[in-house]
Amino acid sequence: MGESHSGLRRALRSEAGKGLTIVSPPLVYSLLLLAAPLATIVLLSFWTQQFLTIDRTFTFANYEEALSDPLYRELMFRSLRISGMVTLVTVVTAFPIAYFISFRVAPNRKSLWLFLITIPFWTSYLIRVFLWRVILAYDGPVNGTLLGLGIIDEPLGFILYNANAVVVTLAHAFAPFAILPIFVSLERIDRSLLEAARDLGESHAMTFFRVTLPLAMPGVLAAALIVFIPTVGDYVTPRLVGGSGGTMIANMIYAQIFDLNNRPMGATLAVLAMGTVAVISIGLILLTRLWTGPKR
Amino acid sequence: MKDTTPPPAIITLDDVHKYYGDYHALRGISAEIRQGEFFSLLGPSGCGKTTLLRAIAGFEDISSGHIQLNGRNMEGVPPNKRPTNMVFQSYAIFPHLSVAQNVAFGLRRTSMSGDEKKRAVAEALEMVGLKDYGRRAAHALSGGQRQRVALARALILKPKVLLLDEPLSALDKKMREQMQVELIKLQREVGITFILVTHDQEEALVMSDRIAVMFEGEIAQLDDPELLYRRPNSRRVAEFIGMMNFLPADVISVSDGRAEVEVAGLGRAELDAAQCPGGAIVGAARIGLRPESLTILFEGQSPEGGRSAEGVVEEVVYYGDMTYYDVLIDGAPNKVSVSMRNMPGRRVLERGAPAHLAWDPRAMVLFS
Numbered sequence A: 001m002g003e004s005h006s007g008l009r010r011a012l013r014s015e016a017g018k019g020l021t022i023v024s025p026p027l028v029y030s031l032l033l034l035a036a037p038l039a040t041i042v043l044l045s046f047w048t049q050q051f052l053t054i055d056r057t058f059t060f061a062n063y064e065e066a067l068s069d070p071l072y073r074e075l076m077f078r079s080l081r082i083s084g085m086v087t088l089v090t091v092v093t094a095f096p097i098a099y100f101i102s103f104r105v106a107p108n109r110k111s112l113w114l115f116l117i118t119i120p121f122w123t124s125y126l127i128r129v130f131l132w133r134v135i136l137a138y139d140g141p142v143n144g145t146l147l148g149l150g151i152i153d154e155p156l157g158f159i160l161y162n163a164n165a166v167v168v169t170l171a172h173a174f175a176p177f178a179i180l181p182i183f184v185s186l187e188r189i190d191r192s193l194l195e196a197a198r199d200l201g202e203s204h205a206m207t208f209f210r211v212t213l214p215l216a217m218p219g220v221l222a223a224a225l226i227v228f229i230p231t232v233g234d235y236v237t238p239r240l241v242g243g244s245g246g247t248m249i250a251n252m253i254y255a256q257i258f259d260l261n262n263r264p265m266g267a268t269l270a271v272l273a274m275g276t277v278a279v280i281s282i283g284l285i286l287l288t289r290l291w292t293g294p295k296r
Numbered sequence B: 001m002k003d004t005t006p007p008p009a010i011i012t013l014d015d016v017h018k019y020y021g022d023y024h025a026l027r028g029i030s031a032e033i034r035q036g037e038f039f040s041l042l043g044p045s046g047c048g049k050t051t052l053l054r055a056i057a058g059f060e061d062i063s064s065g066h067i068q069l070n071g072r073n074m075e076g077v078p079p080n081k082r083p084t085n086m087v088f089q090s091y092a093i094f095p096h097l098s099v100a101q102n103v104a105f106g107l108r109r110t111s112m113s114g115d116e117k118k119r120a121v122a123e124a125l126e127m128v129g130l131k132d133y134g135r136r137a138a139h140a141l142s143g144g145q146r147q148r149v150a151l152a153r154a155l156i157l158k159p160k161v162l163l164l165d166e167p168l169s170a171l172d173k174k175m176r177e178q179m180q181v182e183l184i185k186l187q188r189e190v191g192i193t194f195i196l197v198t199h200d201q202e203e204a205l206v207m208s209d210r211i212a213v214m215f216e217g218e219i220a221q222l223d224d225p226e227l228l229y230r231r232p233n234s235r236r237v238a239e240f241i242g243m244m245n246f247l248p249a250d251v252i253s254v255s256d257g258r259a260e261v262e263v264a265g266l267g268r269a270e271l272d273a274a275q276c277p278g279g280a281i282v283g284a285a286r287i288g289l290r291p292e293s294l295t296i297l298f299e300g301q302s303p304e305g306g307r308s309a310e311g312v313v314e315e316v317v318y319y320g321d322m323t324y325y326d327v328l329i330d331g332a333p334n335k336v337s338v339s340m341r342n343m344p345g346r347r348v349l350e351r352g353a354p355a356h357l358a359w360d361p362r363a364m365v366l367f368s
Helices: A002-013 A015-045 A061-068 A070-103 A107-117 A125-135 A141-148 A163-187 A191-199 A204-232 A236-241 A249-259 A263-292 B049-057 B099-103 B105-109 B114-127 B143-155 B173-190 B201-207 B225-230 B235-240
Strands: A048-050 A053-055 B009-020 B023-034 B038-042 B064-069 B084-087 B161-165 B193-198 B210-215 B218-223 B245-255 B258-263 B267-271 B283-289 B294-297 B308-318 B322-329 B336-341 B354-359 B365-367
Touching: A002 A015, A015 A263, A048 A263, A061 A070, A061 A263, A070 A107, A070 A163, A070 A204, A070 A249, A070 A263, A107 A163, A125 A141, A125 A163, A125 A236, A163 A204, A163 A236, A191 A204, A191 B084, A204 A263, A236 A249, A249 A263, B009 B049, B009 B193, B023 B049, B023 B064, B023 B193, B023 B218, B038 B049, B038 B201, B049 B064, B049 B084, B049 B161, B049 B193, B084 B143, B099 B105, B099 B114, B099 B143, B105 B114, B114 B143, B114 B173, B143 B173, B173 B201, B193 B201, B201 B225, B210 B225, B210 B235, B218 B225, B218 B235, B235 B283, B235 B365, B245 B336, B245 B365, B258 B283, B294 B322, B294 B336, B322 B354
Parallel strands: B038 B193, B038 B210, B084 B161, B161 B193
Antiparallel strands: A048 A053, B009 B023, B009 B064, B210 B218, B245 B258, B245 B283, B258 B267, B283 B365, B294 B354, B308 B322, B308 B354, B322 B336
């Protein structure tokens, strides 16, 4: 008894044992809360719903249906299109902000600026989405201002309850996630490289395109992935501001599981969405590595 | 035979001042840097030498004064429009580009064809001894190789002036000495004016045609290495460049610039005007003597010219080729350092041994 106890203690004190001790709580956590549900979903996707019961015979029927039904396909493509747009808008607007903080803000003020960027996060995601609903509403401040200035004669209907509203809302919500990685990659650029480019005859603009941007690409890619991956599966924003034209795949997954009581179909769509995102992300990473990697 | 008329100036600095807020970084720098010379800005850190270099390159605006480069006033001219190129202290090699792409970076704006560019890059790489390195990734280079890439990248553009910001400080001692020689050779080969910023006096002496010694934003002395070493015009310059012994002295009389001095422990000496760079005034002063201009006499040797003094060896530092002795001369208030070449059959003196010293008044410099 005592023998095995001290043996265990010795094992725990070894390097590998220490490492294991440190990772085991998050490991258990991720096994229970990530891997197990994921496995359940995958398993579920190969079963079928029979009115009130689940038929547990292994089948690809759900996948066949999901891939052949134009509704599912349309929703998937729309989700990718909307998140692609969100990613583009977010990264393009985040870059100047990150650039400004990295290059124009005095070093002792940078952390303050980063702190200010997190202020929107002080309120909940849901409240922020609702606020966008108010801002973009038919009688909201955007339409009110445009009307008041005489730019438009009647309120714009196309700014809420469609894909544009989803893009605007998500781009705002994910802006800090895009700003931070880009900021970090800009911070890591040795400033003497920019001086060297100037010294070798390049203008400010060409220095940006030949030195700053290529060196910031890892951060830009990280930002794109951080925005793209979660927005494909976003459910709240399309539900609240998307209308019918802004409905995305996650809304269909929700409908399958909770409204139509077809959990296997919901699981199948979830697995397909996950697979699509994984393939696109890996493709993007490989492409960027090819592009920004050391050249001959 | 040396041509006595110096080549024309490529850079003229006229009363250049630079303020950072209240801080006066450059205080009225005036100098001419000649075509084709190897010019060094030497000084301790914070003396303004790098600021001056960056002002010449166009990275710093000057608060007042003029910088003329190749006959053109450089006011308002950005760095990319100046006929200068720089080798940065960190070398600033673009990490996302290959060696060849780094070297070719500045060629984009030239009218060269693709083949001409390739040839120019190959030539530039060969010149710095990196013939087959073109395809390598820049981040896979050693410090010395990075330095060479930086040199090739700057020289390929055939600048009027090459600016070097402490280019050797990141290298180890052996590599540094090797690169010093290579840089001198390279400079002679290409004939371009080099301006080197360094805090290493030895490096400046080895490499330069002329050196400007800077303290606190001012040029304290601008001379060729030999004059700077033999005739420093102030105690500060003397102490910064090499080792200098100081002994109290009394100036007894001054006539026609020549000064008659009584040096503590050594006795009377007559100095000419060149030996009194700061002028001579009757009264208390100091003389400076380099360690190698004092000689310990061994048995059978006699001082040439008959000047000698007695003292005691207080400390011995053996360097292999040289031995440095700290000697307290009878009648002198402080020790002096004497360097002696070690020769076969000559023993190294021990601490406490009596020392018979020979000295030469021609090696003395008078400081107020």
